[in-house]
Amino acid sequence: MRIAQIAPLAESVPPRLYGGTERIVSYLTEELVRQGHDVTLFASADSLTSAELVACVDRPLRLNPAVKDPIPYHVMMLDKVARRAEEFDVLHFHIDILHFPLIREFASRTLTTLHGRLDLLDLKPFYSAFSDVPLVSISNDQRGPMPPVNWVGTVYHGLPRDLLPFTAKPAPGYLAFLGRISPEKRPDRAIEIAARAGMPLKMAAKVDNADLPYWKEVVEPLVATHRNVEFIGEIAEHQKAEFLGNASALLFPIDWPEPFGLVMIEAMACGTPVIAFDRGSVPEVIDDGVSGFIVENIEGAVAAVDRARAHDRRKVREAFEQRFTADRMARDYVEIYRRLAATSRQDPIPFMSEPGDFAQRAVS
Missing domain, CATH: 3.40.50.2000 (Glycogen Phosphorylase B;)
Known part of the structure; x- marks a missing residue:
């Protein structure tokens, strides 16, 4: 055609x-x-x-x-x-x-x-x-x-299929947040989840001009306060394999009707389970208990962290290959x-x- x-x-x-x-x-x-x-x-x-x-x-x-x-x-x-x-x-x-x-x-x-x-x-x-x-x-x-x-x-x-390689054993292991710093993406929730789970959090995200007030007033002070948080900034495509592949889980704590959420399937391609709030497209993308864990609140996300660390990452990769x-x-x-x-x-x-x-x- x-x-x-x-x-x-x-x-x-x-x-x-x-x-x-x-x-x-x-x-x-x-x-x-x-x-x-x-x-x-x-x-x-x-x-x-x-x-x-x-x-x-x-x-x-x-x-x-x-x-x-x-x-x-x-x-x-x-x-x-x-x-x-x-x-x-x-x-x-x-x-x-x-x-x-x-x-x-x-x-x-x-x-x-x-x-x-x-x-x-x-x-x-x-x-x-x-x-x-x-x-x-x-x-x-x-x-x-x-x-x-x-x-x-x-x-x-x-x-x-071969864009992001499968990582069977992440090292050293941390929680990841990837995307945009904006109120609907709720990076503040990601910081709280990591802190309560006792896990390091790496944040690779861009800050648009429209979201600068939210960054300066809400997120930046949280990053400065929590020693477990590392803000990396915006990353390129070739950096995603290492960033997502070495994460124990991707945090996707959204607070809006997400139309799709590309980062979820990028994590899945690496074998990294996704811990996602039940909003928008999440139930269509994540097979709960297979490619990740769908949660209702911060408490549920914290509880899912240990499950994600012990999860069979090969099942996550297989879910990607079958569907995305x-x-x-x-x-x-x-x-x-x-x-x-x-x-x-x-x-x-x-x-x-x-x-x-x-x-x-x-x-x-």
Whole structure:
């Protein structure tokens, strides 16, 4: 198939540091090429891909201090996409909402994966106005706040099978927190859990400008107070294998409707069990007692630490291989692409649009 992948411009594909959406776009793009598809990637010029690259900005917008507003650059990218739209069987967007007015005439050949939270009040009237556009969720829980829309599948994220190696015996052993310093990620909970469990905690996380007050007022004082906490800062992709692989467990103490939680399957790929609060997508991603432990509160998380240290890490890795590889993710998307292409040719093949159609296949 001839497939266009349209990525956000905040980071390169793949990103140098933090950037979950761009990372997934990269894994999907490379796997589609490996499976024999003709793929074109619209992204920043420094992106690395085996697909055809259409450079839309010289460098990622987040790393360009001259950029104050990302919208003009995305609009210019969409103009490039529109000029080439007829070249593709399917155009797959990963940029939230800016493209919706543009694709009215060929919406049936498009797919939009919604990577973020959907419980914001301003989104409901928007998606109601574009209820015909084909959408994919990254978990079934993510769909909850949405009005009636054209869901064509739920596709869980996946990682290349050999991206992060399995670590059978972590050394020296510590608890890990990886991601963003923000109120909804609850790094303060991670610090308390580690302190009460008597375990060292290593925190590899970025601090966005929007979260600086939370960092300075809440988290930084806790890091300074607790001697067991080491704040590493933002880490690159090549550092994750050692960071996650040597952890006894990953703490995922979220306090928001997490759409997916890529870090959970990154830990699973290393064989590292996840201790996660029961919010958002967590029950869909973590098999309780197999790939990690789902808890309701801090007390439950502390109790799970000893269980995680004694857990069979090979079972965690096996759960990753069964459910969260990039080849499975790409196959699920290709099935949707083919249905979209058939529908656009007025071929009467129905969508599998109920929640969990593709998510359920990922379990089997």
